[in-house]
Amino acid sequence: MSAKGxxxxxxxxxxxxxxxLGRVGGDQEVDFEPFPIGLVHGREILPxxxxxxxxxxGAREELALIAVSAGPGSFTGVRIGVAAAKAIAWACKVPSLSVSSLEIIADNAVGNGDWRVLLDVRRGRCATATFRIEGDDRQRLTDDAxxxxxxxxxxxxxxxxxIGSGCRTIPGVENHPRGDKSWDDPKAAAVVKIARRRLLLIETGAEEPPRGFTSPHDL
Structure with a gap:
């Protein structure tokens, strides 16, 4: 896949x-468009x-990959994002891949060490996974659970x-060190950065192409 894509x-x-939106290759800055807070994803995403x-x-014509958050999170929100990713991937005939929302949040963390992401999914349960950060390296230590x-x-x-919104609301975690609150929200810029790393692994054979990579229908 061309680094110019x-x-x-x-x-x-x-x-x-x-x-x-960001380039496939290198460490170029990623352009970023946030939505207003609220139930506006369906209205905002395509504009x-x-x-x-x-x-x-020229970026539309050189689009090489669609990467989309796959949750855990809002069922409706995830469905809106995945539906848009599928439609654009089909129309542009490009690969697609999904990224865990917990991994996206972990990518916000600044500082070496083990970071546990927490999202409160209600009814006394949480979504969680742990990642190790060493400089620019991100290593997953546990699966999403x-x-x-x-x-x-x-x-x-x-x-x-x-890190993650759950570390502000779940009882019993108050005495654990927590990241900055601004790191709790997953951002699409991190989706692009994670996709860059995974694409390199796929192209070098270090990672098998995930579901949806060759057919958006499987996202």
Whole structure:
């Protein structure tokens, strides 16, 4: 895949949605369009994507990959993002891949160490996963899981720092170190950055192409 191509990132799994556009290769800055807070994802997503393309002439024709958040999060929000990703991937005949919302949030963290992402999914349960950050390297330590609050509290270690909206609301985590509140929201710019890393792994054979990569129908 040409390093001159573009990646479109879509994040609609949480209350604050966004879209982003960045080059496939290198560490170039990612252009970013946030949505207003609220239940506006369906209204905002396509106009915001058009705004991104209008700022980068030729990017629509050079689109190489669509990456979209796949939750956990709002069922309606995820459905809006995935539906848009499928439609654009089909129309532009480009690959697509899904990214965990927990991994997207973890990408916001600044500082080395183990970071546990927490999202409160109600009824005494949370979505969680742990990642290790060392400089620019991100390593997943655990799979995404839905746990009761008590199960999660039994797993949290003293070396873990917490990030995600759940670390502000779930009882029992108050004494654990937490990241800055501004890092709690997943952003489409991180979707693009994660997609860049995964695309390199796929193209070098280090990772198998995920579902949806060759057919958006499977997203």
């Amino acid at each position: 573009w990646i479109l990132g879509i994040e609609t799994s949480q209350p604050t949605g966004s879209v982003a 915001r994507i058009d705004t991104l393309f209008s700022r980068h002439p 839905i746990l009761s609050w008590d199960e999660m509290l039994g797993q949290v270690t003293s070396r873990e720092q917490l």
